[in-house]
Amino acid sequence: MVSLKNVIDEEIACQEWFLPGNSCCAGCGLEIALRWAMKALGPKTAMITPASCLNVVIGLWPKTAPNFSQFNMAFAAGAAAATGVSAAFKAKNYKFPGQGWDEMVSICFAGDGGTTDIGIQGLSGAAERNSNIIYVCYDNEAYMNTGIQRSSSTPHGALTTTTPFGKERYKKNVPAIMAAHEIPYVATCSISEPLDIYEKFKKAKSIEGCKYIQIFAPCPPGWGYLAEESIEIARLAVKTGFWILYEIENGVLTLSKKSKSLVDPSKRVPIIEYVSKQKRFAGISEKTLIEIQERVDHDWEKIVDQLECQSR
Amino acid sequence: MTKVELTDFVQNKETQIIKGNVAAANAAKSARVQVISAYPITPQTTVVEKLSEFVDGGYMPGTQFIKMESEHSVMAATVGASMAGTRTFTATCGQGLFYMYEMIHWAAGVRLPIVTAIVSRGTAPPWNIWADFSDVISCRDTGWMSSFCATHQEIYDEILMSYKVCEDYDVLLPKFVAYGGFILSHTSKPVIIEDQDKVDGYLPALPDEKGWPHIWIDPERPLMHGNLIMPSGFYSEFRMKLHIALLESKEKIKNAAKEFEKVFGRSYGNGLIQEYNMDNAEVAMLAYGDLALQMEEAVDQVREEGYKVGMVKLRHFRPFPTEEIIKLGKKVKVLGVIDRGIAFGSQTGGPVSCEVKTALHETEGTAKVFPMMNGIGGREVSLEQQKNQLKLLVKFNETGELPKDMIYGTYWDGLLEVE
Numbered sequence: 001m002v003s004l005k006n007v008i009d010e011e012i013a014c015q016e017w018f019l020p021g022n023s024c025c026a027g028c029g030l031e032i033a034l035r036w037a038m039k040a041l042g043p044k045t046a047m048i049t050p051a052s053c054l055n056v057v058i059g060l061w062p063k064t065a066p067n068f069s070q071f072n073m074a075f076a077a078g079a080a081a082a083t084g085v086s087a088a089f090k091a092k093n094y095k096f097p098g099q100g101w102d103e104m105v106s107i108c109f110a111g112d113g114g115t116t117d118i119g120i121q122g123l124s125g126a127a128e129r130n131s132n133i134i135y136v137c138y139d140n141e142a143y144m145n146t147g148i149q150r151s152s153s154t155p156h157g158a159l160t161t162t163t164p165f166g167k168e169r170y171k172k173n174v175p176a177i178m179a180a181h182e183i184p185y186v187a188t189c190s191i192s193e194p195l196d197i198y199e200k201f202k203k204a205k206s207i208e209g210c211k212y213i214q215i216f217a218p219c220p221p222g223w224g225y226l227a228e229e230s231i232e233i234a235r236l237a238v239k240t241g242f243w244i245l246y247e248i249e250n251g252v253l254t255l256s257k258k259s260k261s262l263v264d265p266s267k268r269v270p271i272i273e274y275v276s277k278q279k280r281f282a283g284i285s286e287k288t289l290i291e292i293q294e295r296v297d298h299d300w301e302k303i304v305d306q307l308e309c310q311s312r
Numbered sequence: 313m314t315k316v317e318l319t320d321f322v323q324n325k326e327t328q329i330i331k332g333n334v335a336a337a338n339a340a341k342s343a344r345v346q347v348i349s350a351y352p353i354t355p356q357t358t359v360v361e362k363l364s365e366f367v368d369g370g371y372m373p374g375t376q377f378i379k380m381e382s383e384h385s386v387m388a389a390t391v392g393a394s395m396a397g398t399r400t401f402t403a404t405c406g407q408g409l410f411y412m413y414e415m416i417h418w419a420a421g422v423r424l425p426i427v428t429a430i431v432s433r434g435t436a437p438p439w440n441i442w443a444d445f446s447d448v449i450s451c452r453d454t455g456w457m458s459s460f461c462a463t464h465q466e467i468y469d470e471i472l473m474s475y476k477v478c479e480d481y482d483v484l485l486p487k488f489v490a491y492g493g494f495i496l497s498h499t500s501k502p503v504i505i506e507d508q509d510k511v512d513g514y515l516p517a518l519p520d521e522k523g524w525p526h527i528w529i530d531p532e533r534p535l536m537h538g539n540l541i542m543p544s545g546f547y548s549e550f551r552m553k554l555h556i557a558l559l560e561s562k563e564k565i566k567n568a569a570k571e572f573e574k575v576f577g578r579s580y581g582n583g584l585i586q587e588y589n590m591d592n593a594e595v596a597m598l599a600y601g602d603l604a605l606q607m608e609e610a611v612d613q614v615r616e617e618g619y620k621v622g623m624v625k626l627r628h629f630r631p632f633p634t635e636e637i638i639k640l641g642k643k644v645k646v647l648g649v650i651d652r653g654i655a656f657g658s659q660t661g662g663p664v665s666c667e668v669k670t671a672l673h674e675t676e677g678t679a680k681v682f683p684m685m686n687g688i689g690g691r692e693v694s695l696e697q698q699k700n701q702l703k704l705l706v707k708f709n710e711t712g713e714l715p716k717d718m719i720y721g722t723y724w725d726g727l728l729e730v731e
Contacts, residue, residue, distance in 0.1 A: 043531040048392065061539040061546070069529045071395060072538030073388070074414050080385030084349060084392025084400075085529075087376035091346035091398050094374030095517075104529070106392075122388065125381030 001257060002199045012042035013198065015067075022065035024057045027227030029217030029234065031057070032191040033138045034109065037215075040201035041134075043068050045105045046085050050078035050119060052111035053145040054138075076118045079126040082108035082133040090132075105205055107134040112153035113143045115214075116174045123212075127181035130209045134201070137174065137212075140219040148222045155242075156295060157288040158280045160222075166281075166288060170295055178212040179248045185209070186248040188256075190216040192234035196245060196256055203247075216243045224279020233277060241268040241296050244303060253306050263304055271296055326505045332464045332496035335503045336403060336429045336489075337362035339471035341372055342511045343427075345401040347393035349378040349386045353408040354441045355493040356431040360403065383408040387415030394424040395537070397523015399475065403429035405493060406447045407436060413451070419486045420455030420554065422537060423526060425478030427471060430458075430490040431497045432601070434689035442690020443492030445601060445653035449629065449663045455554050457487040457561055458630045460600040464501040467491050469578060470627075472506075475515050476568040481525055483561045485554070492602040492652075494690065506576060514575045562631045584633035585640075586625040589615060593622030595646040595705040596679075598637075598668060600626040603652060603686075603693055610698035614706075621702045626664060637671040641678035646709040648682040650701060660722045661685060682708055686725040697725055 007013045017038035024031040030053055038045070047070040049055055055072050059065050073081045086106035093101035110119055115137035123135060142160045143149040149162040152172040159166055179186045185207050187200045197215065204211040218233045220226065225233055237243040238258050245256035261267045271293045275281040330338070336359050340348065348367065350360045367377040376393075380386045383404055394400045404412065409430060419426050430448045434440030448458055457477070461467045467489065474487045491497065522528040527537055541547045562584060569583030580586055589611050590596060599607045604625040611623045624640060626633070641647060651662030658666045665683035672678045682705055687693045704723065707713055715723055 043534065045531075046396065046529045055538075056540055058536065058539060061541040064536045064539055066534070066536060068534045069531070070534075070536045071392075072536070072540075073391075074418055076384055077388030077391075077415060077418070080349075080380065080388035081392035083378055083385075084347065084389030084394075085396045086392075087347045087349070087378050087389065088393040088396030088398040091374055091376050091393075092396065095346070104531075121382060122385045125385055128381070129379070131378070 002195050004195065007039065007195065007198060013039040017043065017067050019065045019067055021063070022057050022059060025221055025227070027220040027230040028057070029140055029191045029219060029230055030054060030138045032194065033189070033197065033215040033217045036194045036197040037136060037201050038068065040198045041105055041107065041205055044100070044103050045069065045107055047071070048073045048078055048082045048085065048108045050108070050110045050114040051075040051145070052114050054109060054111070056145060075114055076122060078108040078110045078114055078119050079122040079133065079135055082106045082135065083126050083129070083131040086132045105134060106132065107136060109136045109138065111145070112137055112139045112141060113151045116152045116172050124181065127178055127183050127210045127212070130183060132208055132210070134204050134211045134213065137214045138217040139214050140217050140222060141171070142222055144219050144222045155292070157284050157292055159282065160280070166284065175212065175214050179251070182251060183210040183212060184250055185211040187213045188216070188243070188245055189213060190234045190238050190243055190245060191218070192231050192238060193245065193258055196258070200247065222280070224282070225277055229277065233274070236269065236274040236277065239269045240271050240274045241300055242271060242274055244299065246303070252310060253303070255303070255307070262300070263307070265297060265300070268296070326507060327502050328505055329500050330464070330503050331358060331498055331500050332467050332491055333358035333431065333498070334362050335464050335468040336471060337366065338503070338505050339468045340401040341366050342506060342508065343399065343401070343472055343475050343515055344517060345375060346398035347376045347378070347390070347400045348402065349380050349389040349393065349400070350402050351380045351383050351386045351404070351408065353383070353404055353406065355433060355497045356403045356405050356408070356429070358497065359429060359431070383412040384415060387412040387419060390426050391415060391419050391422060391424060394419070394426050395422060395527055395529070397518065397528050399518060400426050402426070403431065405431045406433040406441070409447050409451065416451055416454045416456065423484040423554070424486055425475070425484055425524070426486040427474045427478060428486065428488050429467070429471065430488045431493045432490050433493040440689040441493060443495045443602065443652065443687065444689050445490060448488050448490040449653045449655070451488065452630065452663070455485065455558060456630065457485055457558065457628065459487070459489055459628045460626065461489060461491040461496065462602055462605040462625060464496060464503045465578065466580065467496065468503055468505065469572065469576070469580070472511065472515055473568045473572050473583070477561060477564045480564045483557055483564050484524060484526065485557055485561065490601070495602045510575065514572065558631050562633065565628060565631070580627060581625070582636070584628045585636045586627055588623040588625065590622035590624065590643070592620055593644055594620040595648065595702070595709050596622040596624055596640065596644045597648040597650060597702060597705065598624050598626055598664065599650045600629070600664065601652060603650065603698070606693070606695060607698050610695055610702055614699050614702045619703065619706045621706065629664065632667050632671070634671045637668055638675055638678070641672045641675055644679045646682055646705045647679040648684055648701065648705045650684045650686060652687040654685070654688065661720065662722060665722070680708070683722040684725060685722055691726055693726065701725060
């Protein structure tokens with residue numbers, strides 16, 4: 001586990017790569033996710049951003065907040081475009097050896113809509129080919145850029161403008177789908193654990209092949225809580241076990257520090273603590289609340305099963 | 313078109329008897345493309361197969377071939393690779409082209425010099441995989457250049473010429489190189505594969521490690537592309553500049569064809585159009601794609617019967633050679649336009665005949681336009697039919713008489729009986 005001192009010792013990490021003056025909402029989870037990811041990656045990065053809030057918060061032309069190469073891209077095209085950039089780096093390194101093209105990182109930074117819905121075909125293709133990219137899904141659990149419509153990442157019971165009585169279906173488990181592709185690295189992060197984000201991106205950068213990282217990134221206007229509560233909401237998601245922090249390296253699952261103890265159900269904060277703080281769960285029935293809690297416990301059972309299976 | 317005898321080829325060491333698709337793959341190899349991204353679709357498949365052999369077999373060192381999972385991703389990856397400053401190539405057609413349509417616009421919007429071979433085929437439903445240029449023509453307003461090939465050799469040559477035009481700093485636009493599915497893609501003919509040094513001389517490697525002047529990836533000079541732009545911003549101006557670049561590419565196309573002729577000895581008219589047997593022609597047929605090649609034979613035979621007919625091959629659809637068509641309109645009395653592609657609900661139904669009518673409408677005393685349509689969905693067009701088409705132009709010129717079975721002003725040749 002990296003400490004804050006490790007971060008301070010790195011010149012690149014001390015700099016900001018996503019500059020102030022961007023147009024993120026106050027308390028935006030995406031901003032924290034991007035800032036900490038870039039502290040680990042540094043400037044030798046080319047980022048593809050398919051349609052999402054990120055396309056807007058970087059600034060209206062000609063203003064631009066990212067202090068690194070970044071390209072807007074069509075909604076479903078993120079993983080494929082990043083694959084093209086990565087292939088070009090390889091081709092350029094062949095033609096112009098020793099100029100650092102092999103150190104360049106090709107990354108796609110997409111929202112949950114661009115990842116779990118419209119972009120999943122391209123993402124699956126990149127994973128199956130094991131394209132040398134880092135694919136990041138900042139997960140705010142709905143189409144926030146277009147005004148809070150449901151995505152397949154929206155959790156059960158949540159109100160969105162297209163689920164006015166709460167979503168019936170459950171959140172799609174994309175990290176598990178990615179792990180099923182047998183790519184070298186899958187990880188989950190939360191904006192409440194920035195050092196964990198930093199460490200996981202550092203690791204992803206050092207691995208050749210397709211890396212997938214999903215960052216839990218609460219959205220104050222979309223979820224209905226005060227801007228200053230973002231970190232607290234994200235922390236509760238981890239503490240309740242609703243969002244599990246782990247890594248899957250070459251198929252081997254490891255729980256991250258903040259989630260490790262939650263294998264014991266009694267250590268998990270009851271889900272109501274998390275749900276009751278957000279307007280998107282307002283008016284939720286007791287039945288739905290029980291279903292959400294059952295889902296959390298069920299997800300954990302699967303994690304425990306896998307850990308036991310690995311230790312056998 | 314210069315007619316080349318088989319003996320010319322046999323004497324030439326680099327000549328190979330190959331399919332049109334293999335000629336396209338060879339052109340990508342000769343052009344030393346650095347990144348290829350493709351997804352198979354009939355009848356383009358053998359382009360992908362040949363390129364796989366070239367790349368995986370080590371004949372294209374350093375070239376990356378991304379075997380994609382869909383056409384949308386193909387163009388996305390091609391855009392990514394081109395943005396990073398590499399020479400890129402792909403090939404598709406029909407449904408595949410329609411599936412990548414969103415990214416087609418993206419490629420032109422970023423002003424990327426991507427060359428894409430289109431092995432044209434019919435549009436579903438019902439399923440159809442045979443020669444029909446409706447696919448490439450449906451990308452008319454995307455900001456891409458588009459050209460048609462009539463021969464196997466022209467496929468190889470046109471791809472080389474296209475990189476030259478696309479990568480010109482005043483152009484920086486993508487381009488389609490279209491040829492008829494199966495008719496050219498799956499038949500074999502002698503094709504001269506040029507000596508690599510000679511090709512390198514005509515089409516040098518990219519200027520430096522950076523790539524294109526307006527966009528390159530450099531950690532020391534971070535840039536962004538494609539930020540949201542308000543209506544009061546420069547959006548209109550960006551679009552206007554793209555339009556101008558496309559129009560001004562005409563001169564570059566002409567220069568590329570001229571230089572090509574100088575280096576390789578093969579002429580393609582002025583690059584935009586190519587005349588055949590137009591001396592003292594009273595009527596002329598504007599044709600494109602493989603049907604233009606067969607039309608040459610039809611013109612020869614009808615001329616032997618004593619009719620003053622000629623043919624003009626349309627090489628580029630975008631940019632459209634308006635000036636050349638206006639000149640042509642002054643030269644002949646009747647200008648037939650034979651389309652193999654449909655513009656539903658338009659004035660004539662034929663995309664090129666509509667363009668020709670638009671080009672000529674302000675010119676006084678210009679030729680009468682005779683729109684024709686044939687070969688849709690790969691239906692065979694015989695030499696006899698083409699001779700008859702030419703004679704219809706002659707008859708219209710002499711008597712003013714049009715065939716009785718015109719469909720909304722257009723002569724549809726070779727239709728089956730329908731109720």
